[in-house]
Amino acid sequence: MQPVIKARGLHKSYGATKALDGIDFDLMPGRILGLIGPNGAGKTTLLKTILGLAPAQGEIRVLGMNPHTQRTELLEQVSFIADTAILPRWLKVREALEYLEGVHPRFHRDRAEIFLQRTEIKATHIIRQLSKGMLTQLHLALIMAIDSNLLVLDEPTLGLDILYRKQFYRTLLEDYFDENKTILITTHQVEEIEHLLTDVIFIKNGRICLSASMEELHHRFTEIRLTDDRSAQAAMPQAIHTRPILGGQALIFENSDRESLRTFGDIRTPSLADLFVAKIQEERRDA
């Protein structure tokens, strides 16, 4: 099976800053990948490279195409939402539907209309009249009505309240995603997407510091919670991260035997957010 995205040795610098510093990864069809990193880690640069909006050194293939030279062709199969506020403010909802119907061979207007019927958005609304939440609903309705093979979402729920955020991801999973589609999401709100991801990449200073399927994470990382009893720790392997919790501390281990750790206390797979903090801080220590 051909990967949807194949990246090898991607490099890009803005002056002295390395935005991408040797990125390699494959994204297979039917996966939902979360690209997670602190501000300025290179996420947006990587997305721009994938979408052919900015060139980078190295090899990048999206659906077998070169995104920079075959951008128009590629965008018939790739959709993206870059931010909530980028729909042109003067456009009417009806015109947005008509425009997509006219320029996008894979857009199904009836699907978008059915989705919009469930919202308070009217065809006669001008985009500047919509609230931020409605804007996202509209953008999602437009994008979900496209039969694309790859959907790229860059901070799609930024600035939305929790109700809209939950609804956004529920709609995405229930009404859009199937085994033929691939989704790439970047966001800071890690907790909210954790349950829907199949794969995750942590990126820091233009480098990948973790790339794994959620399945692998479960085998690779273990969290154990200890009461404030330091004696037990001496017998344990080296934790990659320790953080205080109420009445004790939580330790995260990488590649340690789960069964032997179980003797020290309750074990679990760390949450993505905790793992993110652990890996990013580990990088900092190593640096």
Place this chain on the structure above:
Amino acid sequence: MRKFMTQVKREFWECRTSFIKTPMIAAGVLMGLLLLGIVPWHQKVAGFIKHQQSENPAAATLGSEVFSGLNNHQTITTDPGYLTYGLAAVYSIFAAILLLVLAFYFVDALYSDRRDQSILFWKSMPVSERSAILSKLATGLIGAPALYGIAALVTGTFFLFTFMIYAGAIWNIPVPSAGAMVLTLFKCSLGLLLGWCFMALWYLPLFCWLLLCSAFVRKTPFLMALGAPLALIVLEKWVLGSHHTFVILVKQIAAGIYNLELLLNTPQNLADQLTSTATAPQFWIGLAVSAGFLSACVWLRTNRWEL
């Protein structure tokens, strides 16, 4: 083709005021002014008849001139050229408004989506930069002029018929046959169409320059659009002591207006105009420069990413 037409439609949605409302308002205002203008004129002519020996000789003199002109059939029936002049004047007003609107349109066309960041949305669509830029050019050169042309035609027809009804019904002056009027309308409108084609081709390098400015600048494209040629003129004067840039620009602008006005009044001059335009090196150089400016626009839109 459908894709391209949708992009042209998009331009009309964005510039509704400039391309749809403005010609409608201009037509309304001109027709209103015509009706308003008839009132004092009518009063003057009526005043002349009523008070031929009036105590107000100035009003009587003006009224008599107009009335005798009408009554002798000189202006209307014996010389249809007068109708053409009237129509040409109405059409020229629309052409002037259109040129102003187009200058603002082109200088903003590749800048407004960068300013409001909607460029990210447009770039998420399978539309090449080349086709996007060409659709903007087509909107300015063909789409908008078509609407302005319709508004001009409606105003011209209204102008012609109001005048005829007024002269014929109120003053019982013999008017040209409906056929002659339709012929005049047709001739003058054909002149407008041909004249615009010539004008648009002469102004193509100027329009493309505005597009290039709108694709190039980070802020205030008008500053570059006016500032760069001005700086070039001053620099040339200062360094070489000559003023070729100025002359070339004036020639290009004058050629556009000259072609429009000539064909508007006498569309039968088409063959002469074709010959004189096709043999003017400046015309061909202008087209080549336009192609260069357009390629630069496409390059800038494809390869520069500043957001």
